[in-house]
Amino acid sequence: MGRVTAVTTIIKRTVSHIFTKPATAKYPFAKSTLSENFRGQPQYNIDYCNVISLGNPNFGFDVQKIAGSACRVCARDCPVGAITIVEVDGKRRPQFDFNKCIFCNQCVESCPRKAIVNSDAFELAVVDKKALVRKPKPNSGNEKQ
Secondary structure, X not given: OHHHHHHHHHHHHHHHHHOOOOOOOOOOOOOOOOOOOOOOOOEEOOOOOOOOEOOOOOOOOOHHXXXXXXXXXXXXXXXXXXXXXXXXXXXXXXXXXXXXOOOOOHHHHHOOOOOEEOOOOOOOOOOOHHHHEEOOOOOOOOOOO
């Protein structure tokens, strides 16, 4: 009698699930709504970054030694070292490595000039891991010196 009851229960459950809505979302075709506090991929705005110019090499002191006085708060506060400072057009800029990033939002909180902001980008699937290293792009020439 126990097997018949178990089989009947299984059949009832199966039939009831045929007429219910699926619990999953149709993800690639229907984008889900993200919460207001969602921490997506950090975006960097080069125009707001607090950097110093590496200057004219004809000065009487070593400019590379004072280059460390650029802001670099984002790289300092990143708990996993996903942000490194690289030189672009004579300026020091942050470079993001999303292979290491844990999306903790610390760089967004630390940036004094709000040059790093959150976005709703969360799709980071790539074939080549080198594509996850986001290098800063040079300015279009409209940055104030």
